Amino acid sequence: MELVIYLILTWFIATFFFFQKKRLLFIENLMLFLFFLFINKCVLTMISMNLSLIMYSKEPHLFICFWLQRNIIFPLILLIFVNGVFTKSIGKKVTGGLFTLIVILLTEALAIHFSIIHYHMWSFFISLVVSAGYLLLALGISTFYRRLLAEEGMVNI
Known part of the structure; x- marks a missing residue:
């Protein structure tokens, strides 16, 4: 049952990503993934x-x-976040970040519930901090990569 739920979750997230309006180029999405x-x-x-x-x-x-979860769901959630809030205002970035953080933590809670992962000297709060770090890193790297592509003349900022 766990595998079926995770396959459906993976399919839903991948479908959402493919039909999402993307603000980044294909090469940017590929490299960021x-x-x-x-x-x-x-x-x-x-x-x-x-x-x-x-x-x-x-x-x-x-x-x-x-x-x-490690190889498909989590990177796609970060790409959805980056594509969704890349050129928007700070308020929309924060709202999108909070929503993305909740989704990431819910997938981790689902993994704990199904005994896919077990915490040993780890807590949900540490997962929250690490996930928030991932979101900030995702925004920083995507901005940095966009600037590199702009210097090469591939995109306009």
């Missing part, structure tokens, strides 16, 4: 394997759920 994927994998590997603060389930169907 790969960057978010790389950062998320590194951080989660360090937290789970090196520091043993979060343990993930070794059962095959639950590990696939963990993999879907």
